[in-house]
Amino acid sequence: MTPDDFRQHGHALIDWIAEYLENIEQYPVASQVQPGDIRAALPPHPPTTVEPFGEVLADLDRVVMPGITHWQHPSFFAYFPGNSSYPAILGELAAAGLGVQGMSWVTSPACTEVETLMMDWMQELLGLPEAFRSTSLAGGGVIHGSASEATLASILAARWRVTGGAINLDGHTSKLVAYATSQSHSSIEKGLRIAGIGTGHLRVVPHDDEFAMRADLFEQMVADDVAAGLTPFWVCCTRGTTSSLAFDPIDTVGVIAHANGMWVHVDAAMSGIAALAPEHRWVNNGLAHADSYCTNPHKWMGVNFDCDLFYTADRAALLGALSILPEYLRSAAAEAGAVIDYRDWQIPLGRRFRALKLWFTIRAGGAADAIEMIRRHVAATQQLAEWVASDPRFQIIAPHPLNLLCVRLIAGDEATDALITAANASGRALFTRTVLDGHVACRVSIGARSTELAHVRAAWALLQSLAG
Amino acid sequence: MTPDDFRQHGHALIDWIAEYLENIEQYPVASQVQPGDIRAALPPHPPTTVEPFGEVLADLDRVVMPGITHWQHPSFFAYFPGNSSYPAILGELAAAGLGVQGMSWVTSPACTEVETLMMDWMQELLGLPEAFRSTSLAGGGVIHGSASEATLASILAARWRVTGGAINLDGHTSKLVAYATSQSHSSIEKGLRIAGIGTGHLRVVPHDDEFAMRADLFEQMVADDVAAGLTPFWVCCTRGTTSSLAFDPIDTVGVIAHANGMWVHVDAAMSGIAALAPEHRWVNNGLAHADSYCTNPHKWMGVNFDCDLFYTADRAALLGALSILPEYLRSAAAEAGAVIDYRDWQIPLGRRFRALKLWFTIRAGGAADAIEMIRRHVAATQQLAEWVASDPRFQIIAPHPLNLLCVRLIAGDEATDALITAANASGRALFTRTVLDGHVACRVSIGARSTELAHVRAAWALLQSLAG
Numbered sequence: 001m002t003p004d005d006f007r008q009h010g011h012a013l014i015d016w017i018a019e020y021l022e023n024i025e026q027y028p029v030a031s032q033v034q035p036g037d038i039r040a041a042l043p044p045h046p047p048t049t050v051e052p053f054g055e056v057l058a059d060l061d062r063v064v065m066p067g068i069t070h071w072q073h074p075s076f077f078a079y080f081p082g083n084s085s086y087p088a089i090l091g092e093l094a095a096a097g098l099g100v101q102g103m104s105w106v107t108s109p110a111c112t113e114v115e116t117l118m119m120d121w122m123q124e125l126l127g128l129p130e131a132f133r134s135t136s137l138a139g140g141g142v143i144h145g146s147a148s149e150a151t152l153a154s155i156l157a158a159r160w161r162v163t164g165g166a167i168n169l170d171g172h173t174s175k176l177v178a179y180a181t182s183q184s185h186s187s188i189e190k191g192l193r194i195a196g197i198g199t200g201h202l203r204v205v206p207h208d209d210e211f212a213m214r215a216d217l218f219e220q221m222v223a224d225d226v227a228a229g230l231t232p233f234w235v236c237c238t239r240g241t242t243s244s245l246a247f248d249p250i251d252t253v254g255v256i257a258h259a260n261g262m263w264v265h266v267d268a269a270m271s272g273i274a275a276l277a278p279e280h281r282w283v284n285n286g287l288a289h290a291d292s293y294c295t296n297p298h299k300w301m302g303v304n305f306d307c308d309l310f311y312t313a314d315r316a317a318l319l320g321a322l323s324i325l326p327e328y329l330r331s332a333a334a335e336a337g338a339v340i341d342y343r344d345w346q347i348p349l350g351r352r353f354r355a356l357k358l359w360f361t362i363r364a365g366g367a368a369d370a371i372e373m374i375r376r377h378v379a380a381t382q383q384l385a386e387w388v389a390s391d392p393r394f395q396i397i398a399p400h401p402l403n404l405l406c407v408r409l410i411a412g413d414e415a416t417d418a419l420i421t422a423a424n425a426s427g428r429a430l431f432t433r434t435v436l437d438g439h440v441a442c443r444v445s446i447g448a449r450s451t452e453l454a455h456v457r458a459a460w461a462l463l464q465s466l467a468g
Numbered sequence: 469m470t471p472d473d474f475r476q477h478g479h480a481l482i483d484w485i486a487e488y489l490e491n492i493e494q495y496p497v498a499s500q501v502q503p504g505d506i507r508a509a510l511p512p513h514p515p516t517t518v519e520p521f522g523e524v525l526a527d528l529d530r531v532v533m534p535g536i537t538h539w540q541h542p543s544f545f546a547y548f549p550g551n552s553s554y555p556a557i558l559g560e561l562a563a564a565g566l567g568v569q570g571m572s573w574v575t576s577p578a579c580t581e582v583e584t585l586m587m588d589w590m591q592e593l594l595g596l597p598e599a600f601r602s603t604s605l606a607g608g609g610v611i612h613g614s615a616s617e618a619t620l621a622s623i624l625a626a627r628w629r630v631t632g633g634a635i636n637l638d639g640h641t642s643k644l645v646a647y648a649t650s651q652s653h654s655s656i657e658k659g660l661r662i663a664g665i666g667t668g669h670l671r672v673v674p675h676d677d678e679f680a681m682r683a684d685l686f687e688q689m690v691a692d693d694v695a696a697g698l699t700p701f702w703v704c705c706t707r708g709t710t711s712s713l714a715f716d717p718i719d720t721v722g723v724i725a726h727a728n729g730m731w732v733h734v735d736a737a738m739s740g741i742a743a744l745a746p747e748h749r750w751v752n753n754g755l756a757h758a759d760s761y762c763t764n765p766h767k768w769m770g771v772n773f774d775c776d777l778f779y780t781a782d783r784a785a786l787l788g789a790l791s792i793l794p795e796y797l798r799s800a801a802a803e804a805g806a807v808i809d810y811r812d813w814q815i816p817l818g819r820r821f822r823a824l825k826l827w828f829t830i831r832a833g834g835a836a837d838a839i840e841m842i843r844r845h846v847a848a849t850q851q852l853a854e855w856v857a858s859d860p861r862f863q864i865i866a867p868h869p870l871n872l873l874c875v876r877l878i879a880g881d882e883a884t885d886a887l888i889t890a891a892n893a894s895g896r897a898l899f900t901r902t903v904l905d906g907h908v909a910c911r912v913s914i915g916a917r918s919t920e921l922a923h924v925r926a927a928w929a930l931l932q933s934l935a936g
Binding site: 001003004005006007009010011013014015016017018020021022030031033035036037038039042044045046047049050051053055056060063064065066067068069070071072079082083084085086087088089090092093094096097098099100101105106107108109110111113114116117120121124125145146147148149152156159167168169170171172173174185186187189190192193194195196197198199200201242298304305306321322324325326330333338339347348349350352356359360362363364365367368433 | 469471472473474475477478479481482483484485486488489490498499501503504505506507510512513514515517518519521523524528531532533534535536537538539540547550551552553554555556557558560561562564565566567568569573574575576577578579581582584585588589590592593613614615616617620624627635636637638639640641642654655657658660661662663664665666667668669710766772773774789790792793794798801806807815816817818820824827828830831832833835836901
């Protein structure tokens with residue numbers, strides 16, 4: 001492809017994206033294909049000649065679009081928001097065009113320094129503790145690919161700290177114990193497995209009626225484990241759980257944890273970004289007790305995946321766990337301690353220039369746009385809650401302070417399951433099923449950038465019409 | 469930003485990228501900034517008003533470019549190739565525009581099915597074992613972000629298999645032992661740390677004069693560890709080591725490893741892609757013995773970072789180690805076994821539609837382009853070796869079958885260090901220093917897409933002029 005071809009096809013693709021996002025409502029929300037359909041529409045073997053690029057772009061419409069579940073669709077109420085925005089898409093494009101590696105400061109200083117600045121800007125915009133700033137004595141922040149990676153990194157930092165670094169050499173983890181509720185994210189169990197701690201060493205702390213961690217029972221479990229000769233080392237407080245957006249109490253849990261030498265990780269992947277709006281800053285209450293924290297601009301701030309903000313108040317532990325320095329990665333700047341080498345703050349070595357999409361988004365007004373969007377989504381959720389409350393067939397089964405409503409049919413689990421299946425099959429909206437304390441629930445997650453109250457009203461009408 | 473703004477700025481950014489890549493030689497290869505310069509050129513606090521996007525793009529030139537080390541520059545001979553191409557950049561743009569999550573098949577079937585097909589296409593293009601195909605009885609492939617992640621995933625799969633899955637629950641790893649040479653990648657030590665195995669359980673197998681693993685000594689070390697009551701479980705054969713592109717013998721090592729119940733991981737991150745050219749297919753010799761394998765289109769195939777191909781012949785072990793199924797991720801298609809959920813093949817949960825950039829690249833002729841490029845780079849490396857051999861001040865200190873030449877000055881380590889420093893400071897080329905068996909060496913890695921023999925000739929003239 002020549003530079004002029006690139007210009008031509010690049011312009012066409014930009015227009016295609018604008019067209020797609022402007023007209024996204026024409027598509028069913030969820031892909032309607034059957035397993036194997038997409039593959040069957042493509043050649044089984046790689047082409048042996050060059051294809052005109054126009055045909056490649058045409059195949060986006062012909063082959064790819066039928067297999068897309070449209071996360072940017074205004075009637076996408078499934079999973080969690082994965083919203084994007086135009087400035088962020090351009091930031092991703094710029095990063096791909098530059099094609100640099102940001103594994104070390106020296107491999108492209110701008111990649112590191114813009115990222116560090118963006119982490120500090122976000123600390124200000126979200127009102128996070130000063131201890132997370134890169135300019136603080138002991139803390140700092142980094143962009144990770146996902147909250148799963150942040151969770152794993154926090155487990156590794158905690159493990160390093162509690163073993164005084166011995167873990168790096170001997171790998172002995174058999175006395176370490178971690179804590180979270182059943183409502184916390186699956187990445188915790190996965191992270192503990194990966195770290196060689198094993199899920200047998202994960203204590204599931206009971207939750208209260210609102211699906212938040214019982215600090216009193218956490219304290220008792222820690223005391224029991226200590227008495228049994230074990231070493232409690234890590235607890236996760238989730239601020240906005242996946243199933244129901246429950247909020248674990250960081251302050252009470254944090255005091256107990258620190259009294260026992262533990263690391264407090266706060267997973268606010270979904271809800272932490274709500275703190276952009278001053279009236280929602282409570283989502284991060286108690287964060288002064290956190291050793292590490294993450295929240296995702298790729299969920300609710302229009303910075304397309306992947307962009308997870310991971311902060312720690314104890315960067316020495318993180319670097320202790322993750323830094324490795326072979327000869328070919330040495331640099332004078334790093335050895336003088338004058339720079340950050342982000343490869344030591346993350347699981348992989350290589351890294352893209354992901355800060356560009358955050359920078360582009362903030363400068364193009366993305367923080368204000370996100371505040372408007374967050375308020376719109378929260379208001380729509382509260383309106384939906386009123387509608388649901390007035391229909392005696394339905395029941396709201398969890399608190400809903402933000403943008404997620406969990407509803408079920410009084411008629412029971414089977415009826416609720418049937419409702420979700422029918423609603424999703426319609427293609428007119430998409431919801432996710434979950435189970436809360438044994439009850440099947442339909443999660444209505446309101447978080448696409450283009451979702452207005454009218455879409456929520458239509459979704460509610462759909463649920464009502466199918467409720468029988 | 470309105471859709472029309474996006475069109476306008478998107479076209480401008482496409483043109484900016486073409487302009488950048490066409491005129492990249494105007495820049496010094498390595499950024500000349502000092503630590504803190506880039507940050508100092510930007511506002512310390514986030515903007516409170518919307519900035520015209522034209523100013524954001526202008527800041528790419530004003531602020532970002534001085535802080536870029538140009539991995540796409542034809543005189544970039546540092547680290548490893550991180551080459552990009554126009555079709556791949558467009559693939560990344562399309563993925564950002566669609567903004568879908570591919571964590572499960574059901575969350576966007578096309579994201580999964582195109583990826584599976586691309587892994588099978590690449591199996592064909594590279595001539596890899598049938599056991600790696602998605603259509604095989606027990607194997608399959610997935611795109612990872614980096615080879616570091618592939619290495620970790622292979623360690624986890626091996627650990628799961630050797631413990632019969634018990635590791636997931638009890639995390640007991642204290643008897644497990646892993647093997648690699650001192651020439652293998654730093655991600656091995658990092659991966660073993662992360663997995664809670666500890667670097668005290670990594671045996672450094674001695675290498676021969678060509679920096680390749682000594683299979684006889686590997687066999688002896690395994691026997692000693694077994695005799696000591698330990699459990700050898702994982703060995704890495706690197707095909708193309710970072711420092712000198714050495715090739716460990718998979719066949720002999722593989723037979724010994726399997727006789728002892730071990731997992732054989734083959735790290736061909738750098739060199740495996742050379743197998744696109746039939747005459748270089750030897751890089752993957754012995755691969756029938758591999759339980760897992762990775763190679764990086766983001767290094768030497770023009771598919772910009774991140775795109776690592778990770779294959780395994782034992783997907784059950786990989787899934788055993790990494791699959792987690794909370795209620796909100798269940799789907800009928802997955803439970804029927806009819807589809808792949810790639811979240812269970814990787815460390816994180818979320819994933820972008822990375823297959824698009826590989827698909828775009830292959831269809832736009834990228835495999836043939838890569839073969840031409842690989843041949844050009846290999847030929848230039850051999851030409852450079854002839855030039856170096858004819859200058860009595862220089863010495864070649866490792867075999868150079870592909871695109872990496874390791875040279876030093878006869879005058880010694882200090883002189884070689886001074887040479888590398890002076891050459892890099894010139895801005896006219898960029899090399900990486902390494903140490904091979906105690907000798908400082910200058911690595912000349914020839915791998916940028918635009919590197920022609922003329923650039924290599926100029927680089928050699930630079931080294932000669934500075935050699936004293």
